[in-house]
Amino acid sequence: MKPDLAAAASLLLALAATAGAVTFNATDAASGTGGGQRFEQAVGLAYASQVLSNASTFIWSAFNQTSAADRKAVDAVTLVVEDVGGAVAFTSDDVITLSAPYVGNFSGDVKAEVTGVLFHETTHVWQWDGQGTADGGLIEGIADFVRLKAGYAPGHWVQPGQGDRWDQGYDVTARFLDYCDSLKPGFVALLNAKTKDGYSDDFFVQILGKSVQQLWQEYKAKYA
Numbered sequence: 001m002k003p004d005l006a007a008a009a010s011l012l013l014a015l016a017a018t019a020g021a022v023t024f025n026a027t028d029a030a031s032g033t034g035g036g037q038r039f040e041q042a043v044g045l046a047y048a049s050q051v052l053s054n055a056s057t058f059i060w061s062a063f064n065q066t067s068a069a070d071r072k073a074v075d076a077v078t079l080v081v082e083d084v085g086g087a088v089a090f091t092s093d094d095v096i097t098l099s100a101p102y103v104g105n106f107s108g109d110v111k112a113e114v115t116g117v118l119f120h121e122t123t124h125v126w127q128w129d130g131q132g133t134a135d136g137g138l139i140e141g142i143a144d145f146v147r148l149k150a151g152y153a154p155g156h157w158v159q160p161g162q163g164d165r166w167d168q169g170y171d172v173t174a175r176f177l178d179y180c181d182s183l184k185p186g187f188v189a190l191l192n193a194k195t196k197d198g199y200s201d202d203f204f205v206q207i208l209g210k211s212v213q214q215l216w217q218e219y220k221a222k223y224a
């Protein structure tokens with residue numbers, strides 16, 4: 001039988017890994033660009049699909065979702081490296097798109113950066129969003145909290161205690177959530193679980209007995 005060239009090419013371009021019943025797949029749709037080529041050389045499709053798998057396991061643990069019934073019903077997580085600008089990466093349902101020009105222009109350890117970005121984006125695949133009602137800054141903050149706990153916080157992030165608002169998002173909110181989690185280990189897991197059907201700032205009161213504004217003031221005072 002003749003080798004199937006199309007299948008061989010797609011094997012080169014896409015490698016998949018599985019954990020539990022979930023399939024992880026990474027594809028380079030920008031292999032003709034400098035960014036796509038740098039991705040393949042410095043990161044690689046096999047490594048990237050392994051990161052999707054490892055990140056998912058890490059997130060289930062961080063969210064205290066020991067059984068599949070606790071998790072979102074997702075059976076595949078897919079990364080596509082694409083020739084798109086405007087954002088580092090974005091996630092829609094279970095598809096993560098990574099910007100090839102971002103990878104191409106990144107200055108520094110691009111493999112560590114992509115790994116951190118994938119932990120953040122994979123969190124978006126699995127986290128609850130209050131049926132679309134959760135505070136956007138909180139959603140981004142939880143994704144960066146996971147990236148922080150996985151050990152992929154980049155050096156340019158704000159330090160603990162910095163920022164103007166608890167729901168400023170990203171690293172600011174991640175540092176604040178880390179503080180809340182230190183008050184009650186598993187806080188972020190409980191907050192995520194409560195956010196399954198809706199969202200209210202009162203969840204902070206329900207879990208920690210204090211309003212989010214009071215917690216933010218105490219957090220700021222601790223690092224003042």
Ligand SMILES: *[C@@H]1O[C@H](CO)[C@@H](O)[C@H](O)[C@H]1NC(C)=O
Nearest residue numbers: 010014015016023025026027
């Ligand atoms: C991974 O994705 C590529 C591109 O969509 C596809 O051709 C390939 O069959 C997928 N592999 C698996 C194992 O799902």
Ligand SMILES: *[C@@H]1O[C@H](CO)[C@@H](O)[C@H](O)[C@H]1NC(C)=O
Nearest residue numbers: 046047048049050051053054
């Ligand atoms: C995934 O996790 C395994 C087990 O902890 C580890 O050996 C491997 O290096 C990790 N792979 C990546 C790409 O992070």
Ligand SMILES: *[C@@H]1O[C@H](CO)[C@@H](O)[C@H](O)[C@H]1NC(C)=O
Nearest residue numbers: 034035085100101103104105
């Ligand atoms: C760097 O960014 C610019 C603007 O987005 C893009 O046109 C160019 O292709 C990128 N370079 C690489 C090597 O990806």
Ligand SMILES: *[C@@H]1O[C@H](CO)[C@@H](O)[C@H](O)[C@H]1NC(C)=O
Nearest residue numbers: 064065066185186187189190
């Ligand atoms: C994790 O969830 C289990 C129930 O599924 C619960 O008994 C346990 O207390 C939770 N752990 C934390 C740290 O919240």
